[in-house]
Amino acid sequence: MENTLTTLKQQWEQLKNEEPRLRIRDAAAKLCVSETELVNTDAGANNTLLKPEFQEILKEISTLGYVMALTRNNHCVHERKGVYTKVSFNGPVGSIVTPDIDLRLFMHHWHFGFAVNEDERFSLQFFGADGSAVHKIYLTDKSDVNAYHQLVTKYKADYQQQELVITPAKLEAVEKPDHEVDIKAFHDAWVNLKDTHEFFGMLKKFELTRTQALRLAPEGYANQISVQALKDTLKKASETNLPVMVFVGNPGCIQIHTGEIKKLVQTGPWFNVLDPEFNMHLRDDGIASVWLVKKPTTDGAVHSLEVFDKKGDIIVQFFGKRKPGVPEDEAWRSVLFN
Template identity: 60%
Template sequence: MTTETLDLKTLYAAFRAENPKARIRDAAAQLGVSEAELVATGLGETAIRLDGDFRELLKQVPSLGYVMALTRNDSVVHERKGDYQNVSFNGHVGLVLGEDIDLRLFMMHWKHGFAVSENGRRSLQFFTGDGEAVHKIYLTDQSHEAAYDTLVAEFRAVDQSAHLTIDPKPEPATETPDSDIAVADFQQAWRDLQDTHDFFGMLRTYKVSRLQAMYLAPEGFAVQTSFDKVKLVFKRVSETGLPIMIFVGNRGCIQIHTGEVRKLVPMGPWFNVLDPAFNLHLREDHVASAWVVKKPTVDGIVTSLELFDAAGNQIALIFGKRKPGIPEQQDWRDVVAELAE
C-alpha cells in the first residue's frame, strides 16, 4: 500500500468518523477523489479487487439468487430487489431481462470491480475508468452466499494492491448551436418515429442533446412542467396502483423498475419511494427542469416524464407500464394530462 493510499485511508476513516451517515459518493466528492479509490482503501480488509471479463462474471450473477441491484447517477439512486435472469451480451452491450431486475449494460465503461463486505453487507461493485460507480449488486438474506464466494474466488485479481489507475473524467459533450441544426428536418423525424428506441438514434443523427431536443421538439411533443406536478403524478399512481416504469442510468448502466410505487416519503431534499422490493431516492433540488414528452410509435403515442439537472444531464425517465405491440394505457395518459400539463 503506497503512502498516498495510506493517507487517503486515514482521511476517509476520519471523514466517516465525523460523518457516519454520509454516502460514499458524497465522501468521495468532498475528499476530491473517486468512489473507486475509497473502496480500494479497504483492500485486504473490506474489499477484494476483481479482474477478468465482467461480462462473464455477470452471466454468473443469477446463481446468487434474490439480490438487490443498485444503479445511480448524481441525482437519484434506483434500488430493485429480485433475481438476475436472461443475461445476454452483443459485443459490449448487455441485457438483463427479468421480471424484477431489468438492465441495459454498456460494458465499455466497466473498468474496476470489487467484492465488498462492510457492516454485514456483501456486494459486487463496479466502476468506470475514472472511478465513478456504474452498478452494485448487494446480497440479501435470501441470497446464496456460497455462490457469491465461488464467484469472487473465480474473478479475484492476482494484484490486490490498493493502487488504482484512475482515468481523467471525460469532458462534457459540447452542444451543437441551434443555428447549426436542421430544426425542421429534426421535427419531422420526431413526428415520423416508429419506436421509442429510435429516439436516441435520431438525436445522434441531428447532433441534438437530450435537453436541447425538449426545446426544439415539434409543437406539443415536449411541454415543460414542474417537479411539483411530477410528484402529483407519483401521488396519483401510488393511490391507484397504476403500474409505471422508472428508468435511471449512468454511462455504464440503465436500470428499470416496472410496477407499482406505493410508499412515498419526502425527507429533506430527497423524494423517496420506500417499497419492499423497490426504493428510489431522488434529490428534488437537483431537478432543474421537467418535461412531458410524447413520442410516436407504431402502437400510438408513448408519453413520458423526463427530468434534467442544471447541466442538462438526464436524471430519470418515467413511463406508464407498456410493452412493444401494446398501446399505452389510457389511465397513464389521463394522469399525465390531468396533473403534469
C-alpha cells in the first residue's frame, strides 16, 4: 500500500512540475485515477482524512462563518458564497435552505472526506465511492480559520495513511425502446402533473430516461433549442435584472443559486457567470442538447431550460425565481419566448 501511494504521489509531483497550472481533476484523468486518490496521497501531511461522519460535520460548518460552497459535475461548476445554517436531515437525505446556501444532500453518495490545504487555501472536500467530487467548502477571507482547524481536529481519522477502495461509476442508463412506452398514458401523466417534483416519479413509473421523456413529450411541452439560444436567454435575464434559479448537481448534491446573474463572460469553451456571490462555469463542448421544458403545476405552468451531456445526464437547469404557491413570473416567460 505504501509503495502504491508513494508511486502515485511521485507521478503527480512530476506532472505538477511539467504542468504547474493543471487542475487536480484534470491531473487525475491524465494519471487514470480518481481525484480522491490524488488528494489522499497527501493525507497526513498537507491534507487530513476525515472520519465519515459527514452529517455531523455539515451541522458544524456554520461555525466557519462566511464560506464558498462548490458543487460540480463533468461539465458545470456552481460556486455560491454564504453561511451554512438551517442544516437538516431526514435519514440520508438532507437540505440547507437559506437565501445564500441552498443545497439538497443525498448522503448515500458521500464516501470520503478530507480537509485540504492548497498553499494555505483551506477547504473541506467530499467525494463519492467512484472518487469524484460531491461537494467542496472553501474558506474565504471572512471565514473563521481557528474554527476550521478545530473542526478538522475533531473529525480527523485515527489512521491517515489508508489506501482507499474506489468503486467505478455505474454505466450510463440504457433507454427502453420507444415502442414499448405507453405514450398515451405517459402524455396524460405529464399534462396532469401537480408539482415539478412529480416529474422524477413519472420518469420512474414509465421507465424513461430524462432525455427520452423530452423526445416523447406531449406536443408543446418540450422543445429543443440551441446553445446560443440558451446564452441569449441568460443575457436577456442579465440585462433586465431578472432573478433566476440555477441548479447544478451530481448524485450526492444539488446546489441552487436564486438571484440575479450580472457578469456573463465567454472564456474559451467556458460560459461563465462571474458575480461577487455567485459563479457558474459551463463548458460548451460538453453540451449535447438544450431543452425548453414545460411542466404543469397547481400554480400554473412552470418553464425551465435544461442542459444535457451526450450520456443524457443533466448538466444544469435554469428556472425563473419562484416559490410554491406562487405563479411563474411573467418576466421569465418574456425572456424565454421573446
